[in-house]
Amino acid sequence: MSELLSVRNLVKRYETPRGTVHAVDDVSFEIPVGHSVAVVGESGCGKSTLALSVLQLVAPTSGQVNFDGTDLIGASRSALTRLRREIGVVFQDPASSLNPRMRVGDIVGEPLRVHEKLRGRSLHDRVTKLFNDVGLTADAMDRYPHQFSGGQRQRISIARALALEPKLIVLDEPTSALDVSVQAQVLNLLQDLKARKNLSYLYISHSLATVEYLADILIVMYLGRVIEKGPADDIFRDPRHPYTRLLIDSAPSLDPLNRRLSRPPSGEIPSPSNRPAGCHFASRCSRATDLCRKDPQPDEIERASNHRVTCHHPIGT
Structure with missing residues (x-):
């Protein structure tokens, strides 16, 4: 191995x-x-x-x-x-690791904007795929972290950790x-x-x-x-x-x-x-x-x- x-x-x-x-x-x-x-x-x-x-x-x-x-x-x-x-990271408490002032689609897409300079449709499509990968639908992307359950917030944290294909x-x-x-x-x-x-x-x-x-x-x-x-x-x-x-x-x-x-x-x-x-x-x-x-x-x-x-x-x- x-x-x-x-x-x-x-x-x-x-x-x-x-x-x-x-x-x-x-x-x-x-x-x-x-x-x-x-x-x-x-x-x-x-x-x-x-x-x-x-x-x-x-x-x-x-x-x-x-x-x-x-x-x-x-x-x-x-x-x-x-x-x-x-190297992706998922922390213990998704409520404190997700920015409450950002929509979750923006939270997941942030690494792609910063590191890969994605914008517009390309960014939207990548974030949609990440949401689908963790069992969430694209219509959740415009909501804020407090609007999700604890398990859903952790799925969002996992999606963000996956964004750059670690x-x-x-x-x-x-x-x-x-x-x-x-x-x-x-x-x-x-x-x-x-x-x-x-x-x-x-x-x-x-x-x-x-x-x-x-x-x-x-x-x-x-x-x-x-x-x-x-x-x-x-x-x-x-x-x-x-x-x-x-x-x-x-x-x-x-x-x-x-x-x-x-x-x-x-x-x-x-x-x-x-x-x-x-x-x-x-x-x-x-x-x-x-x-x-x-x-x-x-x-x-x-x-x-x-x-x-x-x-x-x-x-x-």
Whole structure:
């Protein structure tokens, strides 16, 4: 599989009066062409900072972000402008990410006016096609964002992200503000678009129910670090890190036939500016030993083909 995005040893730290916050700590992963990579974890694990660092909306402390053969870190402004045409973004709350003073047809068409200088009939036809691609009709183009439901607004956000025919779309909690039935509709749309347009996704979420449906590859983060990653089906079927097991057990399912018992993770997450000396999850882990509490997180262990875990005592051993 050819790689569209390659992230190597990415680090993002913030200095605060309380100490150094290790928001993203030595994270590496790849997104193959036409694949969905999901990053999951509880609030504060660093997944949104990771997405912003990939997009260069925050400056990483160190590491590499290689998109389609070009390292984004240190790239010139003109190079970033050119490359960002190939990366779309869909944010969590469509109500705040869509300009309330603009008609939605103008919102979707804005990238085409700015980057491709389209006007008149050519612009109208392209925007009409984008609306059709996300399941909306052309007569909606003259309305304002507040005149749509939450699910329809997110479809408009997706249409805008598609405007310049990107290769990668970064989805930051795109369904968290929607009810379950609408979530399923939006996820179905994303799956359909991925197949039809050979899109790649970087999908940020705390909801394993949506991740289970959408992801090809799963990355689990805890306090800035990747603690498990690999094929999503393998991890859902056979999680090896105790934290991943807890996340899966706590996640309701979008499938009404799957009566998964929800058991929320117990214990408090340590402060990202005062992380434990040993394994960061040890204080919440039933498998923790003195080794876990004293020694840092071990190197990745490959449990199966491309399924890696960082744990002193992985499940199944």
